[in-house]
Amino acid sequence: MVPEKIREEVERLRREIEYHNYRYYVLASPIITDEEYDRLMQRLIELEEKYPELRTPDSPTQRVGGQPIEGFETVEHSEPMLSLDNTYNEAEILNFHERVRKTVGDVEYVAELKIDGVSIALRYENGLLVRAITRGDGLKGDDVTANVKTVKSIPLRLPEPLTIEVRGEIFMPVSYFEEYNQQREEEGLTPFANPRNATAGTLQLLDPAEVSKRNLDSFMYYIVKPQQYGLKTQWEALEFLKKLHFKVNPHSKLCKSIEEVIEYWRSWSKERSKLEYWVDGVVVKVNDFAKQNELGWTAKSPRWAIAFKFPAQQARTKIIGITYQV
Numbered sequence: 001m002v003p004e005k006i007r008e009e010v011e012r013l014r015r016e017i018e019y020h021n022y023r024y025y026v027l028a029s030p031i032i033t034d035e036e037y038d039r040l041m042q043r044l045i046e047l048e049e050k051y052p053e054l055r056t057p058d059s060p061t062q063r064v065g066g067q068p069i070e071g072f073e074t075v076e077h078s079e080p081m082l083s084l085d086n087t088y089n090e091a092e093i094l095n096f097h098e099r100v101r102k103t104v105g106d107v108e109y110v111a112e113l114k115i116d117g118v119s120i121a122l123r124y125e126n127g128l129l130v131r132a133i134t135r136g137d138g139l140k141g142d143d144v145t146a147n148v149k150t151v152k153s154i155p156l157r158l159p160e161p162l163t164i165e166v167r168g169e170i171f172m173p174v175s176y177f178e179e180y181n182q183q184r185e186e187e188g189l190t191p192f193a194n195p196r197n198a199t200a201g202t203l204q205l206l207d208p209a210e211v212s213k214r215n216l217d218s219f220m221y222y223i224v225k226p227q228q229y230g231l232k233t234q235w236e237a238l239e240f241l242k243k244l245h246f247k248v249n250p251h252s253k254l255c256k257s258i259e260e261v262i263e264y265w266r267s268w269s270k271e272r273s274k275l276e277y278w279v280d281g282v283v284v285k286v287n288d289f290a291k292q293n294e295l296g297w298t299a300k301s302p303r304w305a306i307a308f309k310f311p312a313q314q315a316r317t318k319i320i321g322i323t324y325q326v
């Protein structure tokens, strides 16, 4: 039997630690020292060891990864998780704009950096993370929940007890990717060609404790059936995701015209090497959800969004002297 005051202490520790996780990994503005954080975590680990029945799905001790799993269950997506059509130059993005205008008239766009990582769908029930699913073939994917719980910027519990599905990208920061590849080479393992492959490889590991060491990070950008939450535009959806304590890319821009989108693409095409994650273009989205619904989807992509790719960057990588086209 667990004494009531222990139960209360564990609940308080859980919320306090998750709050400090949020401040450190999402806001990058911690308000306690690492030592104070470690002390809170140690106390929670100690109490959960003593009273295992107190270990809950949203316990921050899951961040360090539980026991290895046998394999990945296949789960059907709540709605297809499709991919974006690509455009590579200004003429093609103007064609996209013309098609949009012909169907729904003048629109605002949201321009978002296209994070070059692994797509993920996160399902929350009453505010608790219950499922994380990879894109797979678009209709069903792998249940990688145990691994995704170790991604520090992904909340285990939302600030409100919502039932919601959000989608975004999991990625490995470039600084860690280089250090990690160095370590693989030293261990005689084949290095990964780029952070996207390193992220995909990590999410396919059967040992969450190993995943926890790989420094994975995330940006969320999509809410399934957003109008259910009173949201009318993509810009409102990004604000709502921030309010729910997700990490949202800070460089997205609300554009009043396609010229503004092209200006955004030109400037980031030059600036992107300053980012600590790989981006391979800009995602251009019609902002208004009612207009997105009018435009609809093809079998494989939304008609209301498109990827505006950057020119391939000749990136010299130290890996066994081969130059990779990225």
Ligand SMILES: NC(=O)c1cc2c(=O)c3cc(F)ccc3oc2nc1N
Pocket: 081, 082, 083, 084, 112, 113, 114, 115, 116, 117, 119, 169, 221, 222, 283, 301, 302, 305
């Ligand atoms: N990599 C990305 O940074 C990124 C990717 C997508 C998508 O793949 C995507 C796929 C859809 F069917 C619909 C919207 C999307 O929005 C997206 N927005 C983003 N910012």
